Amino acid sequence: xxxxxxxxxxxxxxxxxxxxxxxxxxxxxxxxxxxxxxxxxxxxxxxxxxxxxxxxxxxxxxxxxxxxxxxxxxxxxxxxxxxxxxxxxxxxxxxxxxxxxxxx
Amino acid sequence: xxxxxxxxxxxxxxxxxxxxxxxxxxxxxxxxxxxxxxxxxxxxxxxxxxxxxxxxxxxxxxxxxxxxxxxxxxxxxxxxxxxxxxxxxxxxxxxxxxxxxxxxxxxxxxxxxxxxxxxxxxxxxxxxxxxxxxxxxxxxxxxxxxxxxxxxxxxxxxxxxxxxxxxxxxxxxxxxxxxxxxxxxxxxxxxxxxx
Numbered sequence: 302x303x304x305x306x307x308x309x310x311x312x313x314x315x316x317x318x319x320x321x322x323x324x325x326x327x328x329x330x331x332x333x334x335x336x337x338x339x340x341x342x343x344x345x346x347x348x349x350x351x352x353x354x355x356x357x358x359x360x361x362x363x364x365x366x367x368x369x370x371x372x373x374x375x376x377x378x379x380x381x382x383x384x385x386x387x388x389x390x391x392x393x394x395x396x397x398x399x400x401x402x403x404x405x
Numbered sequence: 406x407x408x409x410x411x412x413x414x415x416x417x418x419x420x421x422x423x424x425x426x427x428x429x430x431x432x433x434x435x436x437x438x439x440x441x442x443x444x445x446x447x448x449x450x451x452x453x454x455x456x457x458x459x460x461x462x463x464x465x466x467x468x469x470x471x472x473x474x475x476x477x478x479x480x481x482x483x484x485x486x487x488x489x490x491x492x493x494x495x496x497x498x499x500x501x502x503x504x505x506x507x508x509x510x511x512x513x514x515x516x517x518x519x520x521x522x523x524x525x526x527x528x529x530x531x532x533x534x535x536x537x538x539x540x541x542x543x544x545x546x547x548x549x550x551x552x553x554x555x556x557x558x559x560x561x562x563x564x565x566x567x568x569x570x571x572x573x574x575x576x577x578x579x580x581x582x583x584x585x586x587x588x589x590x591x592x593x594x595x596x597x598x599x600x
Contacts, residue, residue, distance in 0.1 A: 395592060396592065397592040
């Protein structure tokens with residue numbers, strides 16, 4: 302058994318090359334000002350923020366699966382993004398069905 | 406007799422070369438987990454894994470109905486998804502950085518394992534990987550593990566609705582709970598942060 306463990310350790314710890322970057326993310330809440338096939342812009346309290354949209358971007362409308370076509374200008378949106386290829390790419394966009402009235 | 410000594414000598418020499426080569430690579434690259442495992446290494450490890458599972462387990466069939474996958478899904482979201490991801494892809498910060506990486510449970514290499522092999526891995530874990538042994542020997546633990554096996558079989562057909570439901574079940578820190586509530590309130594029209 303010991304020999305087996307040593308062999309597995311040898312196999313698993315061999316060829317240790319390469320390195321990667323620590324993963325970071327960014328979330329933003331705002332109102333959609335424009336949405337295209339590959340880019341989404343929202344207006345947040347800090348100003349406008351742009352996010353790349355990719356094949357893997359997930360859209361969620363009112364808690365249910367949706368598509369980019371369901372997203373309209375004026376909708377409130379929460380964007381969860383990660384830096385990818387030098388841009389912030391949205392991996393999940395949650396949004397409400399229409400411009401919700403602001404609570405007082 | 407002479408032939409035996411020559412064969413033995415060659416065997417020892419080959420073994421020494423393998424160990425020396427391994428040590429050299431180990432010393433050059435350190436023991437970090439960032440490197441991508443080579444195909445050869447992964448193939449050998451997979452073979453050793455299958456060899457290490459007792460035959461008595463390999464033949465086992467899942468005794469629970471496929472409908473138990475729903476129960477397994479909730480359990481998976483709570484205990485397993487942090488490394489394996491809700492969809493079983495292994496694409497989480499933990500899963501991507503383990504050595505070896507969390508496997509894609511939807512893929513052939515996992516799906517071709519027998520029910521009993523999956524059961525054994527969940528119950529006993531896998532040495533020198535990030536996979537812990539979850540079983541405590543109780544009947545309840547065995548039942549829960551079989552439910553997980555049912556869910557792993559369902560993973561290739563996981564729907565987006567099921568995945569969203571799992572996201573709500575994933576363990577969260579206080580900060581994450583607060584942010585989730587703030588996100589929901591914002592979408593409903595509120596701009597006030599929670600305190």
